[in-house]
Amino acid sequence: MQPAATDWPVPERLVSTRVYYLIFAMLVVLTAVTVTVAEVDLGALNNVVALSIAVTKAVLVILYFMHVRYSTRLTWLVISAGLVWLSILIVFTLSDVWTRSWIAS
Amino acid sequence: MAELAAACAHQFDDAEQQRDAATLGMWVFLVTEIMFFAGMFTAYVVYRSLYPSAFAHASHHLNVVLGTINTTVLITSSLTMALAVHAAQVGHRRTLVLFLALTLLLGSTFLGIKAYEYAHKFHEGLVPGPAFTYSGPDAAQAQLFFSIYFALTGVHALHMVIGIGLLSVLIGRARRGRYSPLYHTPVELSGLYWHFVDIVWIFLFPLLYLFGIH
Numbered sequence: 001m002q003p004a005a006t007d008w009p010v011p012e013r014l015v016s017t018r019v020y021y022l023i024f025a026m027l028v029v030l031t032a033v034t035v036t037v038a039e040v041d042l043g044a045l046n047n048v049v050a051l052s053i054a055v056t057k058a059v060l061v062i063l064y065f066m067h068v069r070y071s072t073r074l075t076w077l078v079i080s081a082g083l084v085w086l087s088i089l090i091v092f093t094l095s096d097v098w099t100r101s102w103i104a105s
Numbered sequence: 106m107a108e109l110a111a112a113c114a115h116q117f118d119d120a121e122q123q124r125d126a127a128t129l130g131m132w133v134f135l136v137t138e139i140m141f142f143a144g145m146f147t148a149y150v151v152y153r154s155l156y157p158s159a160f161a162h163a164s165h166h167l168n169v170v171l172g173t174i175n176t177t178v179l180i181t182s183s184l185t186m187a188l189a190v191h192a193a194q195v196g197h198r199r200t201l202v203l204f205l206a207l208t209l210l211l212g213s214t215f216l217g218i219k220a221y222e223y224a225h226k227f228h229e230g231l232v233p234g235p236a237f238t239y240s241g242p243d244a245a246q247a248q249l250f251f252s253i254y255f256a257l258t259g260v261h262a263l264h265m266v267i268g269i270g271l272l273s274v275l276i277g278r279a280r281r282g283r284y285s286p287l288y289h290t291p292v293e294l295s296g297l298y299w300h301f302v303d304i305v306w307i308f309l310f311p312l313l314y315l316f317g318i319h
Contacts (some may be wrong), residue, residue: 014194024184028177035173038315050311058304065187066300067293072125075132082136086143090150097151 013070131294159246161317172314182211183303190296193289209272271295
């Protein structure tokens with residue numbers, strides 16, 4: 001016989017399992033959408049849509065599965081700092097590579 | 106209820122602060138992991154922008170059906186992992202073991218499908234190196250695509266193997282009753298690791314598989 005939830009003190013924030021199932025359903029739907037949209041030729045928009053959907057899925061996992069929505073401000077700060085460094089890497093590398101042709105060879 | 110109050114190490118004010126510190130430390134590590142994968146992702150983005158048609162042609166060799174199945178398998182494993190952490194939080198030991206085992210099973214399924222894909226690539230001669238045979242145009246750029254494909258998915262698969270190792274240890278300890286609502290930090294932190302590996306795949310799948318299928 002497993003102990004009932006009320007037999008133990010639960011000192012931390014408890015996310016209901018309903019939320020997890022809901023997020024899971026959204027992730028599956030978004031996966032279906034991204035595969036379906038990829039089949040349609042939207043030109044340059046394909047990349048934008050695919051990346052937007054991927055970012056949305058990642059945000060859902062981070063906020064709810066990883067409990068970041070209920071985490072401390074300090075944790076939010078560390079995650080944001082990591083994302084800033086990630087953008088520095090991508091933006092500066094791409095701006096270097098994509099403007100090489102501007103330099104007369 | 107005083108005897109059930111969670112003990113904490115002396116440098117912390119209370120159990121909640123100790124838990125927050127553990128979570129923060131894990132996230133600092135995950136941020137380094139983000140940068141680790143970001144290097145390879147950037148390499149992919151750079152070369153894809155330089156050789157768009159060659160990369161699109163090469164990516165046609167990837168199996169979108171298997172990739173979609175694998176994406177769904179990993180998303181489901183994140184659900185079972187979150188439910189495992191929940192079970193630990195409310196002290197349901199058997200449910201915890203069940204969901205950890207399901208997560209491990211789904212992770213292994215992912216690796217099995219990945220192994221099948223790799224074997225197929227090997228037989229098609231798409232592994233970069235002296236055995237690389239490519240029938241389309243721009244073979245050099247295609248080999249570059251596959252180098253990055255194997256590097257990215259290979260390192261991701263390595264992270265999955267480590268995650269499965271973690272889960273095996275957790276299952277053993279959970280079965281012996283090591284975790285309770287007052288202490289289940291290893292389960293939570295392993296959960297963070299597992300979700301992170303899922304997020305990496307969430308980006309890998311569209312970038313590698315879905316690019317240029319039209």
